[in-house]
Amino acid sequence: MNIEKLNKMENSLDKSIIKLKEFEKYLNEYKNIQKDINEVSDYYGSEEWFSLLDEYEKGNLRDIKVGILSEDTAYDLIIENRELAIKMLEIATKILKEGY
Numbered sequence: 001m002n003i004e005k006l007n008k009m010e011n012s013l014d015k016s017i018i019k020l021k022e023f024e025k026y027l028n029e030y031k032n033i034q035k036d037i038n039e040v041s042d043y044y045g046s047e048e049w050f051s052l053l054d055e056y057e058k059g060n061l062r063d064i065k066v067g068i069l070s071e072d073t074a075y076d077l078i079i080e081n082r083e084l085a086i087k088m089l090e091i092a093t094k095i096l097k098e099g100y
Contacts, residue, residue, distance in 0.1 A: 030084075034081075037077065037078070037081050040068065040074055040077060040078070041074075041078050043068065043074075044068070044074040044075065044078065049068070049069070052066075052069060053069045056069050
């Protein structure tokens, strides 16, 4: 009888159950934030965005938060979201085809 192996498998089971529940919670949060990310994506580079960027560059928007006007921040969010979605798809495909 291999008690050491049994204990290892029991620990793996317990850890996996906890992590899957955590992942499901974060996956739901990720799904729910997609509307906001899509709004940022649609707004970024729009006519209104360029107009406000122009106002900011003229110094007219100094007293308010304008992170959305930073080209890098919005762009990085959009790309990171896309890359994360691709990574999740690749992992899910591998799990479904081969196990992991």
